[in-house]
Amino acid sequence: SQKIEQNSEALNIQEGKTATLTCNYTNYSPAYLQWYRQDPGRGPVFLLLIRENEKEKRKERLKVTFDTTLKQSLFHITASQPADSATYLCVGTGNQFYFGTGTSLTVIP
Amino acid sequence: NAGVTQTPKFQVLKTGQSMTLQCAQDMNHNSMYWYRQDPGMGLRLIYYSASEGTTDKGEVPNGYNVSRLNKREFSLRLESAAPSQTSVYFCASSEWASGGPLEQFFGPGTRLTVL
Numbered sequence: 001s002q003k004i005e006q007n008s009e010a011l012n013i014q015e016g017k018t019a020t021l022t023c024n025y026t027n028y029s030p031a032y033l034q035w036y037r038q039d040p041g042r043g044p045v046f047l048l049l050i051r052e053n054e055k056e057k058r059k060e061r062l063k064v065t066f067d068t069t070l071k072q073s074l075f076h077i078t079a080s081q082p083a084d085s086a087t088y089l090c091v092g093t094g095n096q097f098y099f100g101t102g103t104s105l106t107v108i109p
Numbered sequence: 110n111a112g113v114t115q116t117p118k119f120q121v122l123k124t125g126q127s128m129t130l131q132c133a134q135d136m137n138h139n140s141m142y143w144y145r146q147d148p149g150m151g152l153r154l155i156y157y158s159a160s161e162g163t164t165d166k167g168e169v170p171n172g173y174n175v176s177r178l179n180k181r182e183f184s185l186r187l188e189s190a191a192p193s194q195t196s197v198y199f200c201a202s203s204e205w206a207s208g209g210p211l212e213q214f215f216g217p218g219t220r221l222t223v224l
Contacts, residue, residue: 008149030208030209031207031208031209032208032209032211034212034213036213041218042217042218043113043199043201043215043216043217043218044152044199044213044215045215046212046213046214049211049212051208052208089151089152091152093208093209093210094208094209095209096167096168097154097209097210098154098168099144099151099152099153099154100151101149101150101151102151
């Protein structure tokens with residue numbers, strides 16, 4: 001079945017380091033990949049969108065890549081801060097759209 | 110602008126009862142969505158409306174119906190609630206491009222418990 005997969009294990013990193021989150025897709029060719037942030041008890045908030053013909057997109061401390069050969073998107077947060085602690089969701093969109101289960105990030109001061 | 114609003118915020122139902130979840134957006138978006146979120150399952154699409162006057166099934170439509178009342182409002186109805194429908198429900202809206210939904214704006218969610 002078509003699927004978006006994210007590492008379900010929580011990611012803990014030290015403040016100031018770069019966090020890298022992975023999103024893989026199978027049996028599916030999304031036209032866009034999008035990344036959202038979700039805090040406990042709240043709805044997801046959009047961060048970045050990257051199209052399949054784009055290799056890389058940046059926004060402030062955030063960077064996302066789209067590798068159609070590896071069927072993978074990487075999401076980077078540079079100079080991470082404790083306020084970046086949240087769950088990050090990947091979603092692939094096209095004829096159908098699927099969210100991954102999310103990766104929980106904790107930035108340790 | 111309020112963005113996307115949902116009512117109610119919390120609801121407890123007994124098995125077999127019916128209810129309607131309301132959603133409204135003030136961003137003039139063409140597309141609206143209903144998702145459910147369960148622990149370990151992520152967000153799953155129930156139904157969506159790519160444009161006013163159209164609705165389509167998502168990944169988990171069984172047990173639900175929707176109505177796109179107008180461009181602003183999209184409601185989700187549970188005709189006969191079951192414990193398996195205990196979940197957090199999110200409504201969202203966005204514009205739609207050739208590659209599918211663009212940036213989605215989510216409401217605060219409705220926490221539904223079915224006993």
